[in-house]
Amino acid sequence: MIPKILEKEIMARHTTLRVGGPADFFAEPNTAEELSELVKYAASENMPLTILGGGTNLLVADEGIEGLVIKLGEGFTKISVSGTTLTAGCGASMAEVADAAARNNLGGLQGAGTVPGTLGGAIVMNAGTHEGNIGAAVRSLRAVKTDGTVVDLTHEECGFTYRNSRFQREKDFILAEAVLELEPADGKAVYESLEAVRRHRRETQPVGFSAGCFFKNREHMSAGRMIDESGCKGMRVGGAYVSDIHANFIMNDGTAAARDLYELAEKVRETVKKEKNVDLEYEVRLIGRWTKK
Numbered sequence: 001m002i003p004k005i006l007e008k009e010i011m012a013r014h015t016t017l018r019v020g021g022p023a024d025f026f027a028e029p030n031t032a033e034e035l036s037e038l039v040k041y042a043a044s045e046n047m048p049l050t051i052l053g054g055g056t057n058l059l060v061a062d063e064g065i066e067g068l069v070i071k072l073g074e075g076f077t078k079i080s081v082s083g084t085t086l087t088a089g090c091g092a093s094m095a096e097v098a099d100a101a102a103r104n105n106l107g108g109l110q111g112a113g114t115v116p117g118t119l120g121g122a123i124v125m126n127a128g129t130h131e132g133n134i135g136a137a138v139r140s141l142r143a144v145k146t147d148g149t150v151v152d153l154t155h156e157e158c159g160f161t162y163r164n165s166r167f168q169r170e171k172d173f174i175l176a177e178a179v180l181e182l183e184p185a186d187g188k189a190v191y192e193s194l195e196a197v198r199r200h201r202r203e204t205q206p207v208g209f210s211a212g213c214f215f216k217n218r219e220h221m222s223a224g225r226m227i228d229e230s231g232c233k234g235m236r237v238g239g240a241y242v243s244d245i246h247a248n249f250i251m252n253d254g255t256a257a258a259r260d261l262y263e264l265a266e267k268v269r270e271t272v273k274k275e276k277n278v279d280l281e282y283e284v285r286l287i288g289r290w291t292k293k
């Protein structure tokens with residue numbers, strides 16, 4: 001059965017930057033069958049598809065998103081553990097996945113387990129910290145393709161590299177469920193390590209509407225440091241500003257349009273190019289109806 005489809009759902013409600021105009025259509029399937037029916041329906045209507053995770057790494061255009069936006073519903077948040085294997089729906093939050101691992105005396109998610117957002121979004125982004133990225137733990141994945149077929153992929157077939165995966169290039173996979181291979185560990189110590197990083201984030205990262213780091217780090221070169229050294233801290237466009245606390249955080253003061261955030265990001269890129277001769281690459285994903293000005 002096709003789940004309920006909403007019209008003109010405002011994407012700012014679904015993104016941590018709190019910007020983004022309406023999606024033409026929006027649905028939250030709860031089973032692989034619903035998901036499969038939904039994508040077949042979208043294909044039959046020639047609707048472009050966009051997949052939303054927790055919206056923690058997205059800059060959605062003010063003009064919204066064409067076609068159908070799919071966000072995995074509650075049915076995709078189940079987590080189960082057997083031995084050292086954890087199986088979870090890709091709509092589960094990374095925090096819940098990592099905490100479930102710790103409760104079952106399993107380690108291996110101390111890096112990605114502190115990153116906001118869902119398991120699906122983390123896999124697409126190969127999210128993580130210096131403690132490790134999610135890709136290293138992924139043994140296999142079940143995805144629904146945009147033609148409605150269900151496929152299983154091995155770790156090798158996911159093409160993980162730094163903050164990247166095959167799924168950023170090939171948009172026809174909707175990640176539904178992942179099998180993670182973890183390692184036996186002292187659960188209490190794992191949980192304490194997760195909490196220590198979460199505390200550190202609260203103490204050192206700016207509070208407000210953000211998408212985390214806007215730009216990717218370069219090998220041995222922190223993007224935040226390059227932005228800071230180029231004198232960008234405090235730069236503003238409309239309601240968008242470069243954080244004084246962490247220069248790679250481009251924030252919304254609550255009044256910014258997506259266009260303000262984009263124009264400020266481009267200004268930062270131009271400044272770093274001029275000062276450091278480095279081309280910063282976006283880590284945040286720009287989606288929706290972006291028109292050139």
Ligand SMILES: Cc1cc2nc3c(=O)[nH]c(=O)nc-3n(C[C@H](O)[C@H](O)[C@H](O)COP(=O)(O)OP(=O)(O)OC[C@H]3O[C@@H](n4cnc5c(N)ncnc54)[C@H](O)[C@@H]3O)c2cc1C
Nearest residue numbers: 053054055056057117118120121122124127128175211212
């Ligand atoms: C305060 C803050 C701190 C952050 N710190 C870090 C950090 O330390 N390390 C780090 O790596 N990131 C960090 N991030 C960025 C972000 O949290 C990660 O990139 C996260 O993994 C994105 O997950 P998400 O579910 O929100 O995905 P979204 O932002 O919703 O989507 C990201 C991409 O994945 C795609 N996608 C999402 N779900 C699926 C799915 N099921 N199937 C197919 N495609 C899908 C989307 O289409 C999009 O292209 C931070 C963000 C914030 C706000």
